[in-house]
Amino acid sequence: MAVGSAAAGSAGGRRPQPQLDLQFLRRFGKIQAILFPRWSSQNVLMFLTLLSIALLEQLVIYQVGLIPSQYYGVLGSKDFSGFKTLTTIAAILIVLNSTVREACAHRGLERAKRDPMLKSLDQFICNLMYVSWRKTLTEYLHGYYFQGQVYYTLNVLREDIDNPAGQVEHMRTDRRLQSLLQTQRELMGKELWLYIGINTFDYLGSILSYVVIAIPIFSGVYGDLDPAQLSALVSKNAFVSIYLISCFSQLIDLSATLSDVAGYTHRIGELQETLLSLSRKHRDCESEAKTNWDFDNGPGEQTVLGDTAFLLERVSLSAPSSDKLLIKDLDLRISQGNNLLIVGNTGTGKTSLLRVLGGLWESTRGNIHMLTCFGPHGVVFLPQRPFFTDGTLREQVIYPLKKIYPVSGSADDERILQFLELAGLSDLLVRTGGLDQQVDWNWYDILSPGEMQRLSFARLFYLQPRYAVLDEATSALTEEVENELYRTCAQLGMTLVSVGHRTSLEKFHTWILKLSGRGRWELTRTERARRLPASEGC
Template identity: 75%
Template sequence: TMVNKMLMGPIVVKLVQQEKLEGDFRFKHMQIRVNAEPAAFFRAGHVEHVRTDRRLQRLLRTQRELMSKELWLYIGVNTFDYLGSILSYVVIAIPIFSGVYGDLSPTELSTLVSKNAFVCMYLISCFTRLIDLSTPLSDVAGYTHRIGELRETLLDLALKSQEGEIQDESTWDLARAPGWPAVEPTGTAFLLEQVCISTPSSNKPLIKDLSLKICEGQSLLITGNTGTGKTSLLRILGGLWASPLGSVQMLTDFGPHGVLFLPQKPFFTDGTLREQVSPGLLCYAGSTDDERIMRFLELAGLSSLVARTEGLDQQVDWNWYDVLSPGEMQRLSFVRLFYLQPKYAGEVCPVRARVSQALRVYVKLPIFFFFFFGHAHSMWKFPAQGIEPTP
């Protein structure tokens, strides 16, 4: 028991850590696969690569440490496996060569050696089987510890659910800003000439011969039924798809002071609240920066989110898609717009989105926008140019 404990103790701790890190890496890989398009819209490939590689390096480092500790376990196991038969004869040879059994005949001495060899080998075999249990027991102990942590977490969640501690979506209390700013166009962001849009897997065109110019100071509303190509047009502008015909020119930069895309599914990475405000871009800690983020969170009705995360820079181990409601995810995307302050922003609003609330946020932004919405014909009352593609 003492030998098993000495061999297994360090391995169990490292095995638990290795299983946890492997789960984190698999989850991160799955998260990138599921959210590949939103990440591409935010040009977050490099940042996500760095974060994923960091998780992979931690996992590999832990696996190397685990293998180095398992080496001593396997050395001990195999030593007792193969040394048992040799040790039995070494033990009986000591009294024989020291003359203790010098009065015995060769036949009696052979019988004595056989009996003692059998007893020694039997005892060593039993001890070897106990040592051999160290390897599977260390694995079972590690898995049991992980399962125990999972059960404790699930029980804790069940208790919180019974106590009614799960927070509902907070109410939207933003007021509409007065008047849309009248700004004359001074530049061009996108220039489309005779563009034909179709999905990469189909030759059926969604939009034919589209010529469009998106300039500063102009808001553009694109409405239409499902399947008319609204999201496809956003993918063309974002560079995710290529147009088989026509010319698409992006005449501005991506990011702050340029263009920012908000896909239909919001993009959130793992990490702190500050990193959600600026995924894929640099976001520095500091009193001035903190004040800006806090002000924008309050403007979007998400001040309570800071308390839930215990600060802007507190690492959290949850999935943001699980803890935020659809409304909170939409508003956190607005906070991202407030913080980055691009000249242009393109978005596809899902059908379930509350358009009036979305517009109340948009009109507060001191920047120029072009919009992509779904079925919201009621938005024509807002100052904007509009087009409605038809299949």
């Protein structure tokens, strides 16, 4: 219960600002005890290795700093043997220094590699320490988090239930953690050699300038210059060479950033290409519908199809990336006034068929003609879990519209209130403080599953489309409430395409499409429809 009280206290007030006080020192000490449990632990050994490398790096940096003055001495005296020895030592020190230390940083933190004195091996060990520390702390916390009833106490704030899933969730979470850490280790191994190459080239420029100027000096081009004049020449040419090499080094440093840019470019490019392809396909479908079906010309079949939302001709479909056949050679016409109920066991393709109608999936074979547009005047889809935006109660009801529809001032308020009452949500107006009162909550957190579905029906009543596609949109409601909502849809003149399991839904529909799996299907009229005059559709 202490955890529940603490959670309630945190929710009721603002967290205090972290301070460097005694409590900080106590907590820091406890965390260090977890990270460094004993002297022989892996974390302790890595920390001592990192400390030794840092000390060695300072010694190497000092020796590298002495190289320019030594070059002035051997070049001024034209000591070729000393020049070769010094160049060899300098090359060794530079390679060692570029391998010794790279910034201790991790993705998401400020990358300290911008400091040229921090090089590769240091970063590699720091990243290994980060992974090891993360693994140690996470496994330690998981051990308590999934112990007994702690998992449910933190998530449900109840201790009076058993915890049969705690151990299972613990194993799954640890498995995901190990996969993440393994990916990070592989990435660090690849980055190590990249940074070694970059840092070696950066420091190599500091001696390359002296090697370049040494060629004309030892070949006798400047044989008439005294040591003082040679020193001035070396200083002048060294600056120019170092400047040019520095500019080129910046291009080399960009190679690490270039790989990131390439990744971003490919991801954005793929998204752009997909969006453009879908947009072109949508325009082609609209153009095809307008070309193939003229709703304004004459009587006959075209007049009948003018009241048609979807026309399916020998349509077969499978789930994406799957060869499992769900529906085979389906012929179906969904027309106004002919309500269709889609039934079948789980996995037979009920929701898949709705996704094909909505243009989210493509059929494996056959033609699908959408002859009515999506939107308030055409087709509106209601999923099992509705979508809500951040905003007022009015914005939830009128979604996806941005303005009231129709533009009628206070009359629109009356419509919304009426539809909220029909959906059984009159009390929601009191909880929100009004239609236009800004709320600071997440609608998914404040509403129960049943209230979410009621609010989606209030939205449907407000939009009043010609066709409503309901994908188990009343699964969280009682049969009595479901009947009231469907009865209101019928009174508002909507044609319904429903997916559901309750037999009580049959009385609100004209046709039943039963999906049996493996491509099999059966289309029949309902008992109620058989007693009525035959009508076209389906």
